[in-house]
Amino acid sequence: MAQTSGPAGDADGTAVLVVGAGPVGLTAALELRRQDVSCRIVDRLPERLPYAKAVGVQPRTLEVWDRMGVVRAALEAAVPMRGQYVYVDGVERGRHDLVLPPEVPYGFAALPQYETERLLEEALARHGTRIERGTVLDAFEQDPDGVTVRLTGDDGAGEELRTGYLVGCDGAHSTVRKGLGLAFEGGAFPEEYMLGDVEVDWDLPEGYGLRSVRLDETGAVDDVLVCIPLPGRRRYRMSMRVPPELSAGERTPGAAVAHGLDATRAPGLADIQAVLDRLAPRRTTASALRWASVFRISHRIVDRYGDGRVFVAGDAAHIHPPTGAQGMNTGIQDACNLAWKLALAVAGAASPALLASYDAERRPVGEEVVGRTVRHAAAGGVQADPEDPATLMLREAQLLVGYRGSPVVDPPEGGPGPGPGDRAPDCGGLTGPIAAYPVRLHDVLRDRPTVLLLHGTGYGSGAAAGRDELAATAWRATGGRVDVCAVLPPDAPSGTGPIPEHRDAGGEFAVRYAVDGTRPTAFVVRPDGYLGARLADPDPARLAAHLARVFAAPGGAA
Numbered sequence: 001m002a003q004t005s006g007p008a009g010d011a012d013g014t015a016v017l018v019v020g021a022g023p024v025g026l027t028a029a030l031e032l033r034r035q036d037v038s039c040r041i042v043d044r045l046p047e048r049l050p051y052a053k054a055v056g057v058q059p060r061t062l063e064v065w066d067r068m069g070v071v072r073a074a075l076e077a078a079v080p081m082r083g084q085y086v087y088v089d090g091v092e093r094g095r096h097d098l099v100l101p102p103e104v105p106y107g108f109a110a111l112p113q114y115e116t117e118r119l120l121e122e123a124l125a126r127h128g129t130r131i132e133r134g135t136v137l138d139a140f141e142q143d144p145d146g147v148t149v150r151l152t153g154d155d156g157a158g159e160e161l162r163t164g165y166l167v168g169c170d171g172a173h174s175t176v177r178k179g180l181g182l183a184f185e186g187g188a189f190p191e192e193y194m195l196g197d198v199e200v201d202w203d204l205p206e207g208y209g210l211r212s213v214r215l216d217e218t219g220a221v222d223d224v225l226v227c228i229p230l231p232g233r234r235r236y237r238m239s240m241r242v243p244p245e246l247s248a249g250e251r252t253p254g255a256a257v258a259h260g261l262d263a264t265r266a267p268g269l270a271d272i273q274a275v276l277d278r279l280a281p282r283r284t285t286a287s288a289l290r291w292a293s294v295f296r297i298s299h300r301i302v303d304r305y306g307d308g309r310v311f312v313a314g315d316a317a318h319i320h321p322p323t324g325a326q327g328m329n330t331g332i333q334d335a336c337n338l339a340w341k342l343a344l345a346v347a348g349a350a351s352p353a354l355l356a357s358y359d360a361e362r363r364p365v366g367e368e369v370v371g372r373t374v375r376h377a378a379a380g381g382v383q384a385d386p387e388d389p390a391t392l393m394l395r396e397a398q399l400l401v402g403y404r405g406s407p408v409v410d411p412p413e414g415g416p417g418p419g420p421g422d423r424a425p426d427c428g429g430l431t432g433p434i435a436a437y438p439v440r441l442h443d444v445l446r447d448r449p450t451v452l453l454l455h456g457t458g459y460g461s462g463a464a465a466g467r468d469e470l471a472a473t474a475w476r477a478t479g480g481r482v483d484v485c486a487v488l489p490p491d492a493p494s495g496t497g498p499i500p501e502h503r504d505a506g507g508e509f510a511v512r513y514a515v516d517g518t519r520p521t522a523f524v525v526r527p528d529g530y531l532g533a534r535l536a537d538p539d540p541a542r543l544a545a546h547l548a549r550v551f552a553a554p555g556g557a558a
Contacts, residue, residue, distance in 0.1 A: 014040050015346040017149055017163040019176055021045075021131045023054070023113065024314030024331035025169030026120035030068060031339030033127035035449075035527075037346050040163075041124070042135035042151060044170075048121070051291050052112040052197045052237045055228050056081065056325020060398035060423075062106035063529060064336050067446055073119040074111060079231050081108035082207035087281050089214055100393060103512060105426050105442060108397065110229050112197075112237075113328070137175050140166055142309050165342055166310045169335065172298070174316035180307050186300030186370070189321070192242040193297065194267045197290040199235050202282055209236075212279040225279040235288075239322075240275040242267070242294055267292045297321050299374050301366050305359040311338055318366035320373040329398055330369050333528075334362050340449075340527035349481060349552050357408040365401055399423060403530060408549045410533040417514025419534050424525045425513070429506025430487065441509065442529075444485060444502060449527050450478070450550070452543075454486045454499070455509065456520040465539050468497040470522060473540040477547040479554035482524075489517030526550075 018029045021043035029041040057078060065071040083097040098108045121131060134154025141148045149161045168176020177184060204210060207229060214223035227236040246267055269289045276286055301318045305311060314331025338358050344350040372395075387395070394400050403409055404421035412419045426442045445451055452474045460466040465473075471484040486501045487509050488494075494501060504510055504517075515521045522538035523531055524546060533546040 014038055014161060015164045016040075016167060016342055017042070017147070017161065017165070018167045018169060019043075019137045020169035020171060020174075020314075020316070021048075021117070021121070021133075022169060022171065022314070023116050023120060023328050024335050025167070026117060026124060026131075027064075027068075027332045028167050028169060028313065028335035028339050029129060030070075030120055030124045030127070031336055032343060033124060033129050034068065034447075035340065035343035037343050039129060040132060040161075041129065042132045042137065044134065044136045046134045046154065048114055048117050050114050051293070052114070052195075052230060054113045054116075054322070054325070054328035055110050055230060055237050056329070057109040057111050057116070058325065058329040058396070058398045059100060059104055059106045059108060060401065061329045061332050062109065063426075063442065064332060066105070066442060067527075067529060068123070068336075069447060070119055070123045071106075073122075074109070074116070077115050077119060077231065078109040078111040079229055080207045081110050081209065081229065082205075084209040084211055085204065085281070087210070087212040087279075090212075090281070092281065095208070098393065100397060100399075103426060103428075103508070104397070104399065105440065110231075112230055115231075116328075137170070140176075140179055140310070142166070144308075147309050164309065164346055167335075167338065167342075168310070168312040168316045169314050169331070171315045172300075172319050174312060176310065177302060177312050177316050180310055180312070182307075182312065183303040184300045185303070186298060186319075188296065188298040191297075192247055193239050193295045194242050194246065194271065194292060195295050196238045196240075196267065196269075196272045196286075196292040197230065197235070198238060198269070198272060198286040199233065199288040200276070200280075200284045200286050201234065202280065202284040204234075204281075210281070212281060214279065223275075223279060225275055238272060238275075239295070240272070240279075243271060243274070246271065246294060267294065299370050301363070301370050305334075305363050305366075306355075311358065313338060313362075317363075318370055320370040323373045326369045326373055326396075326398070330366065333365075333398070333401065336528050337362055344481075344551065349479060349554075351408070351548060351550055351552055353407045354550055357406055361403045361406050408532065409530075410535075410546050410549075413534065413536070415514070417512075417534075418531055420531055422531050424523070424529050424531050427508035427512045429504065429508045430502040431505045432500075432502055438505060439502070441487070444487075445525060445529070448483045450482045450532070451525040452482050452484045453523040453525055454484065454520070454538075455488070455504075455513070455515050455523070456517050457489065457492045458518060459520045467495055467499060469540060470538055470543055471497070471499055473543050474547065476554070477544045478551045481551065482547070492517065 015038045016032055018025045018041040021041055029039050032039040062071055065074050085095050086093045136152045138150040146164050147166045151159045168174050210227040212225045213221045216222040226239045230237055273286050299320045305317055313334035341354050402422045410420040426440055428440050429438045431438050454467050474482040484499050486499050487504055490503050490505055522535040524533040526532050535542055
């Protein structure tokens, strides 16, 4: 996949145009604006839709939002997802609790999509950027220096815009994807579903969802009800199969992608009540219907996530069953992965390989998620997965996503602990010389670009360079685009330079990162919270070689 980086030809003052203002597009725009990239975001809809739609928020997404500065608003608006009750043919078959290791800073949450969009939109507005509503992307053409885009505004007036990069977050029917001519291979499920946002009067414990199924004589699922808790009193987003009177029937082969909401066939409260009468574990009455729709499901993925200066993310790149609440969360992480790389490219500070790494890192994730959710949908849900329960829970939380083998991370060196391409785990108990309270590592990393994290003693002996020398190398190799911090063992001597220091007072960092305090180790933490390098006994040449994978040489051409 040919990729172009370097200063963009943004004669109109727009370095990046984002198309689509759902959670994925808003994440991309917010990340770009946080890094001072000029950005516009357009959406064909005249206003935000009041639909719950995607409601599950994974712990990894909350970590991403923490770095973006929006996690507090999300936690205040969401409700916890504690687990799910499973019923088969009216008999309780188990309760699946969503339990994660204590070092994971966030649990699972449920938040209506319109609330997710609201909090991201408000954060974006604080950076001076607002969604241009009712604006349609008509066409685009790219060349080595930028992208020429034709838009139609809400007043019907046309506009030609010159931008450096174009990011399509415009959903399953993406105009950007079609304009790039990307293949979107896959298939569609024959069943149709209906969604409803309702209140019920049952006594299901707060924070727990419900999956209730009926099996036919062959043991296949013949009827299904899935309920996810939402903020409010006994409020749930429910999904169930569409009754025959609301079905659109078979689709014509070769027709447009059959995925997403169909607002022309909205079920009523009586349709939802009929399913509850069949499948609810105890008699209950549905009320206060806020919205309802018919929903079709496909599973597809593009053959590449971009071409030249144009990229796709979220549903524009991959669609799949909503099992396990993977879709929106995967798209948000697409956007985060792409945005920090685009920010460096716009500044002329990206290595030639950096933008190409978006496809190399994220398309395998998309392929895995599509395959896994299709298997779960066919097998009766996440709980049918044969994987070890603890590993399954980490995978569903998206905490096992990693980029080992990426062209912009170092090869693994072996040994215990997280390595290049792995998520940088959190830990607690870090103390400083002034604050009277401990902080978490993710607190230290928050709102920072790439971070060189130094640990241990013994710098300047043997193969290891001094801490100040490593810091100087990082700043020189990146034009000052790296922050440097030290996490020291409790009894290590303080440095004399300008590097901020934190003490691993509780020893948690040493455990999570599998380091020996007597041996110096350097970690390069990317803006998206993944490790680019892990260097034992680090020396300036090895550090500079890693940074050259990501950054262009200061003053040189990208």
